[in-house]
Amino acid sequence: MIPAAFEYARAASIDEAAKLLDKYGEDAKVLAGGHSLIPLMRLRLAQPSALVDINGIKGLDYIKVEGSKVHVGALTRHVEIQNSDAIKDKLPILAEVAGEVGDNQVRNMGTIGGVVAHADAAGDYPTIALILDADIVTNKRSIPAKDFFKDLFTTPLAANEIVTEVVFPVADGPHKYIKFRRRLFDWAIVGAAAQKMNGGWRIGLTNVGPTPVRAKAVEEALHKGAKPEEASQHASDGLNPSGDLRASPEYKKHLARVLTRRAIEQSA
Amino acid sequence: MKHKVATTINGHRHEHEVEPRLLLVHYIRDVVGLTGTHIGCDTSQCGACTILVDGKAIKSCTMFAVQSEGKSLTTIEGMAQDGKLHPLQQAFWDEHGLQCGYCTPGFIMAAAYLLSQNPNPTDDEIRQGLEGNLCRCTGYVNIVKSVRSAAATMGGAQAKPAAKSVAGRS
Ligand SMILES: Cc1cc2nc3c(=O)[nH]c(=O)nc-3n(C[C@H](O)[C@H](O)[C@H](O)COP(=O)(O)OP(=O)(O)OC[C@H]3O[C@@H](n4cnc5c(N)ncnc54)[C@H](O)[C@@H]3O)c2cc1C
Ligand code: FES
Numbered sequence: 286m287i288p289a290a291f292e293y294a295r296a297a298s299i300d301e302a303a304k305l306l307d308k309y310g311e312d313a314k315v316l317a318g319g320h321s322l323i324p325l326m327r328l329r330l331a332q333p334s335a336l337v338d339i340n341g342i343k344g345l346d347y348i349k350v351e352g353s354k355v356h357v358g359a360l361t362r363h364v365e366i367q368n369s370d371a372i373k374d375k376l377p378i379l380a381e382v383a384g385e386v387g388d389n390q391v392r393n394m395g396t397i398g399g400v401v402a403h404a405d406a407a408g409d410y411p412t413i414a415l416i417l418d419a420d421i422v423t424n425k426r427s428i429p430a431k432d433f434f435k436d437l438f439t440t441p442l443a444a445n446e447i448v449t450e451v452v453f454p455v456a457d458g459p460h461k462y463i464k465f466r467r468r469l470f471d472w473a474i475v476g477a478a479a480q481k482m483n484g485g486w487r488i489g490l491t492n493v494g495p496t497p498v499r500a501k502a503v504e505e506a507l508h509k510g511a512k513p514e515e516a517s518q519h520a521s522d523g524l525n526p527s528g529d530l531r532a533s534p535e536y537k538k539h540l541a542r543v544l545t546r547r548a549i550e551q552s553a
Numbered sequence: 554m555k556h557k558v559a560t561t562i563n564g565h566r567h568e569h570e571v572e573p574r575l576l577l578v579h580y581i582r583d584v585v586g587l588t589g590t591h592i593g594c595d596t597s598q599c600g601a602c603t604i605l606v607d608g609k610a611i612k613s614c615t616m617f618a619v620q621s622e623g624k625s626l627t628t629i630e631g632m633a634q635d636g637k638l639h640p641l642q643q644a645f646w647d648e649h650g651l652q653c654g655y656c657t658p659g660f661i662m663a664a665a666y667l668l669s670q671n672p673n674p675t676d677d678e679i680r681q682g683l684e685g686n687l688c689r690c691t692g693y694v695n696i697v698k699s700v701r702s703a704a705a706t707m708g709g710a711q712a713k714p715a716a717k718s719v720a721g722r723s
């Protein structure tokens with residue numbers, strides 16, 4: 286399958302990338318790891334007029350711990366997050382999640398900036414960004430994760446806006462991310478995240494709606510002393526997932542409850 | 554507009570003018586003429602098109618040829634040295650790691666990457682490491698066996714892709 290024709294330009298800096306995006310106009314897109322964009326282009330579900338390749342921008346792939354924050358540059362590949370000692374030490378749930386994204390080949394190319402900008406409902410990092418109150422930083426501003434994932438494939442990013450980094454708080458307490466899928470490398474049918482932080486629990490769900498979900502009702506129940514099996518019954522409160530080839534809405538809600546319980550119980 | 558792409562493939566320099574939309578796998582097969590890299594799904598799922606770019610396994614159907622500018626690529630044709638099969642190729646042969654062979658180049662390149670990262674993987678680690686590759690006829694038991702056997706032959710040494718040899722037009 287051959288993508289529709291497009292113009293191609295390499296940017297050497299964020300500024301240059303923004304200028305190129307301005308020049309090519311609304312239908313231009315950033316090319317990062319290409320592992321969401323190229324599959325869509327091959328199916329011609331995406332037909333950008335131009336691609337601005339940001340892979341050559343130096344200093345956009347980094348993992349820095351500064352005080353109580355972990356800064357992850359937009360071009361940081363999944364494999365680097367998975368193997369980073371700093372992440373394993375200060376934000377181990379992110380290393381765990383990165384290791385569960387796709388397969389080796391996907392992890393060698395795909396970037397954290399690409400996952401958040403793409404805002405696929407089944408993207409794994411957005412759930413973590415949401416429950417940890419991470420910030421998505423662009424060349425123009427900083428946007429809290431709770432205001433970033435607006436709808437399916439929908440974010441507040443302007444056409445010439447480039448994600449430069451994602452800033453997480455340090456979170457080194459017990460945690461677990463459980464992804465339910467039929468093949469090892471697949472996207473989540475449903476995913477559940479549990480992270481203990483500042484004495485309380487943060488619980489999140491992947492692919493149970495158009496955006497990642499923070500399961501506040503579960504968090505509150507745990508806070509009031511409910512056991513994981515009781516608290517996790519609230520994981521499907523208010524959910525209205527759409528069914529697809531892999532799972533009906535009912536089944537997704539069932540998975541939300543079961544996986545939430547397992548994520549809490551298996552947190553270490 | 555066409556763009557220049559200059560790469561080193563299996564130790565040989567190649568330079569062409571290509572359309573940006575040309576996928577790397579089509580470039581390797583149709584322009585360079587190295588047809589050992591296969592297209593199994595064209596949806597980024599099967600891994601048949603796996604090659605090494607600067608030593609890292611990637612799916613060449615999910616990268617544009619223009620993105621390989623300045624990079625060093627290794628395809629299945631770059632594995633054998635001076636007419637002698639690479640230990641992974643030999644092991645797939647000896648352990649019956651293939652039937653039709655369609656998926657094999659991708660498996661071998663993904664396995665070469667795996668062994669470069671982890672020279673002595675457990676069976677579980679081999680299965681994890683090859684999760685991005687699908688085989689529709691052999692089943693995975695003999696493939697895992699082949700990789701285990703190659704790891705032993707290579708004595709934990711890194712899978713070193715070829716620096717020379719290999720046919721291919723430039
Ligand atoms: C077989 C397979 C399995 C996968 N499984 C999973 C999975 O389990 N979980 C998961 O989360 N993902 C999965 N992915 C997707 C993968 O993680 C992608 O890498 C990711 O979704 C997109 O990142 P990218 O760097 O490849 O972005 P690209 O594909 O290059 O870009 C995606 C979109 O984001 C935009 N964009 C990219 N970077 C920026 C930026 N810095 N600023 C502004 N806009 C930007 C692009 O313009 C484009 O619209 C899978 C992909 C494949 C092929
Ligand atoms: S052809 Fe590239 S992954 Fe199947």
Ligand code: FES
Nearest residue numbers: 652653654688689
């Ligand atoms: S040997 Fe036939 S697909 Fe793997």
